[in-house]
Amino acid sequence: MNRVQRLLIASTFSATLVVAVPVSADIAVVGNAGSGIDRLTQSDVVNIFMGRYRKLPTGNVALPVDSTTLKARFYRALVNKDLAEINSYWARLVFSGEASPPQQIATIDDVHQLVTQNMNALSYVDGGQVPDDMHVVLMLSE
Amino acid sequence: MRRLLPVCLGLMLSVTSVVAEARPLTDDGRLTFSGFGTLGLVHSNQGDAGFIRDISQPKGADKGWSARTDSLLGAQVGYRLTDELDAVVQGISRYGEDGNYRPEVSWAFLRYRPDPSVQLRVGRLGWDVYQLADSRYVGYAYPWARPPVDHFGILQLTHIDGGDVTFKQPVGSDLMLLKLYAGRSSSKIYLIDDLSADFDVDSVYGGHVDYETGPWRFRTSYTEVHSDVGFSGSVADQIEQIPFLALDADTVLGDIFGFDRIRLFSLGTLYDRGPLQVQVMWNRSQTSRHEGQIDSGFVSVGYRIDRVTPYVVASRVETSSTNPDNSDIDQRTWSLGARYDVTTNMALKAQFDRIDTRSPGFLWRQDDSDWNGGWSSVFSLGLDFIF
Numbered sequence: 001m002n003r004v005q006r007l008l009i010a011s012t013f014s015a016t017l018v019v020a021v022p023v024s025a026d027i028a029v030v031g032n033a034g035s036g037i038d039r040l041t042q043s044d045v046v047n048i049f050m051g052r053y054r055k056l057p058t059g060n061v062a063l064p065v066d067s068t069t070l071k072a073r074f075y076r077a078l079v080n081k082d083l084a085e086i087n088s089y090w091a092r093l094v095f096s097g098e099a100s101p102p103q104q105i106a107t108i109d110d111v112h113q114l115v116t117q118n119m120n121a122l123s124y125v126d127g128g129q130v131p132d133d134m135h136v137v138l139m140l141s142e
Numbered sequence: 143m144r145r146l147l148p149v150c151l152g153l154m155l156s157v158t159s160v161v162a163e164a165r166p167l168t169d170d171g172r173l174t175f176s177g178f179g180t181l182g183l184v185h186s187n188q189g190d191a192g193f194i195r196d197i198s199q200p201k202g203a204d205k206g207w208s209a210r211t212d213s214l215l216g217a218q219v220g221y222r223l224t225d226e227l228d229a230v231v232q233g234i235s236r237y238g239e240d241g242n243y244r245p246e247v248s249w250a251f252l253r254y255r256p257d258p259s260v261q262l263r264v265g266r267l268g269w270d271v272y273q274l275a276d277s278r279y280v281g282y283a284y285p286w287a288r289p290p291v292d293h294f295g296i297l298q299l300t301h302i303d304g305g306d307v308t309f310k311q312p313v314g315s316d317l318m319l320l321k322l323y324a325g326r327s328s329s330k331i332y333l334i335d336d337l338s339a340d341f342d343v344d345s346v347y348g349g350h351v352d353y354e355t356g357p358w359r360f361r362t363s364y365t366e367v368h369s370d371v372g373f374s375g376s377v378a379d380q381i382e383q384i385p386f387l388a389l390d391a392d393t394v395l396g397d398i399f400g401f402d403r404i405r406l407f408s409l410g411t412l413y414d415r416g417p418l419q420v421q422v423m424w425n426r427s428q429t430s431r432h433e434g435q436i437d438s439g440f441v442s443v444g445y446r447i448d449r450v451t452p453y454v455v456a457s458r459v460e461t462s463s464t465n466p467d468n469s470d471i472d473q474r475t476w477s478l479g480a481r482y483d484v485t486t487n488m489a490l491k492a493q494f495d496r497i498d499t500r501s502p503g504f505l506w507r508q509d510d511s512d513w514n515g516g517w518s519s520v521f522s523l524g525l526d527f528i529f
Contacts, residue, residue: 043315052354053310053317055258061225062258080416084449084483091528092283095178095218096268096276097230097249103171 025142026127027070027077030134032119040122040137046079048122050089051099056120064102065123067111074124077140174220180281181525182212182288188518192507195288196295197331198239200338202507203520210237212288212524214279216248227254234279239330248279248301261308269299270306270321271348271365272425273410281526285419285453285481287493288522290440292457292475293423295505298367298404302327302346319352327367333504334469337375339401344368348406357415365406371396398467400431417446419453434463436471444481451481461503468514471503479522491524 029045031037036058040048047053054062067074075086093099105111108125115121116133130136166174184203186193192202195211203211214236222228229252235245251265268276275297278289288294304325311318324347332338348365371392378391396402408425424439440457455477461470479493499506499515506513 041315047312047317053258053312055312082483083486084489085446087486087528088283088489091178091280092274092277094176095216095232095280095283096270097232097251097253097263098276100220 025073027074027124027140027142028127028130028136029122029124029138029140030115030130031122031137032115032117033133033135035119035135037135037137042078042138042140045122045138045140049078049102051093051101060120063118063121065111065114065121066102066104067108067123067125068104068106069108070124070126073142074140077142172222174222175217176220176529177215177217178280178282178528179215179526180212180279182209182281183523184208184211185521186518187520188506188516190508190513190516191502191518193518193520194295194505194507195291196297197333197504198300198329199237200239200241200332200507212281212522213237214281216279226256227252229253236279239332259310262305263307264305266301266303267306267323267325269297269302269327269346270323270350271297271299271406272350272363272408273359273361273412273423274421280528281491281524282487282489282528285444285451285479285491286442286455286477287479287491287524290442290455290457290475290477291505292459292473293425293438293440296427296436296438296459296471298331298341298401299327299329299343299346302343304346316353316355319354320349321352322349323347331504332507333399334377337373337377337395339395339399340372340374341367341401342370342372344370357413359412359414361408361410363406363408363410367404367406369402369404371399371401397431398465399469400429400434403430404428419444419446419451429463432463432465434461434465436461449483451483452478453480454478459505468501469503470501471505472500472515473502473505474498474500487529488525488527491522491526493522493524495520495522 037056048062049064056062072083075081090101105114111123112131115123127139184193185207186203186205189205192204193211194202214234216232216234218230218232220228220230230249232249233245234248235243237243247266249266249268251263251267254262270276274289277283278294302323302325304323306321306323308319308321327343327346329341330338346367348363350361350363353360373391373395378395381389381391381394405428406425408423410423413420421442427436438459440455442453442455444451444453458474460472475495475497477493477495479491482490484490497518497520499518502513502515
């Protein structure tokens with residue numbers, strides 16, 4: 001078996017994996033590839049997206065970004081809550097003037113642009129469709 | 143107005159809506175507009191006294207239906223000056239101390255966040271005296287028709303004019319939070335028949351420590367309120383009209399109530415994990431005369447099943463002093479209700495309260511001063527929304 005054949009087999013194998021991932025449908029929490037952050041724990045991500053504590057391990061201020069198309073899946077996987085509960089949670093913090101919710105971005109392209117341009121941005125994408133220029137800091141299983 | 147109109151119309155028409163609370167009004171997202179409201183109906187079977195939501199309400203809900211007790215509308219405008227500095231102004235229209243719906247400024251402050259660990263606010267702020275106290279009019283934020291009256295209804299202030307500072311410190315995967323605040327305030331509360339107390343609060347200060355671990359959030363807090371209290375109403379007039387004694391009603395009543403210096407100590411726990419929500423709180427307020435104190439607390443348990451969250455609440459308030467009088471309160475309430483999330487910005491609620499009033503004090507409004515307690519049933523329907 002020559003090198004080309006091995007490469008072909010390997011790529012076929014990984015292509016199968018890529019196809020298989022959306023079935024298990026995980027959510028990938030992603031950041032900027034150059035952010036210097038390797039991994040975040042689930043409680044780090046809860047703290048950042050729920051407005052409790054927004055400091056990154058690098059010391060910078062995290063900029064959480066909600067992707068409105070995936071928002072329901074993300075919060076179900078992160079804190080087991082639906083969007084009405086998330087809005088109820090934020091209503092308390094916003095109208096007591098204590099904290100602000102993540103920035104809301106409607107299209108996946110805009111989320112991609114924001115995360116790749118801002119060193120401290122964090123968002124989430126479908127676990128099966130992580131773009132090469134985004135860095136996965138946490139996988140949330142659904 | 144041309145911008146507000148579509149927002150209001152959108153609110154009325156939206157059936158399913160993916161909402162971000164802060165709605166940008168400008169393209170750069172610096173200026174935001176958002177709001178909250180409640181359309182509430184209360185039915186009471188108590189013919190001898192009027193049911194109130196809190197002691198700022200001059201008149202209660204009499205026997206039959208009333209929309210006045212819980213209905214309200216609030217709106218907030220935010221402006222982001224820099225990433226660290228923003229300004230927030232919030233107004234509310236509700237049935238409160240003036241006996242009408244005249245809108246008032248709830249908050250108006252500058253907020254400075256130089257770092258995720260520190261937040262400074264200056265201006266008019268919510269009175270964060272115990273957990274949920276500064277969001278008690280935001281019906282969409284909690285499961286109940288209204289926060290338990292026995293615990294939240296006795297609060298004297300809604301806001302302070304001053305400043306606060308919050309420090310956050312991670313402890314492993316837990317979070318510790320310290321908040322300190324100080325300022326001035328004013329308010330009016332209604333006591334027994336036709337007697338109200340005007341609080342001119344020279345200084346109100348306090349702080350709390352929160353500890354958050356997993357789904358738990360614990361708080362312990364302490365507050366002092368120093369006020370000049372003026373009394374008005376027919377009782378005050380009668381005192382001053384007593385022949386030959388030349389009494390000053392503020393002195394006489396001030397000596398009875400001891401409201402010039404109130405100290406509040408409280409403990410609270412919130413548990414929130416997946417479908418289960420539990421709130422447990424306790425507060426002791428000490429007044430400056432006759433070892434007067436007000437103890438209150440409640441336990442609430444809710445469990446979300448799809449879009450419906452049924453809940454039960456047990457609450458209690460009791461005053462004590464070495465000089466008992468007819469302003470003393472002793473009351474327990476059992477509540478059963480459910481919240482139904484119609485959309486992601488609108489919830490319907492129904493709640494049934496059985497209230498065991500052993501001494502109504504100033505928690506009920508009564509034209510017939512002979513009423514000294516008994517059982518009441520209060521049924522509430524509410525529509526809470528945010529926009």
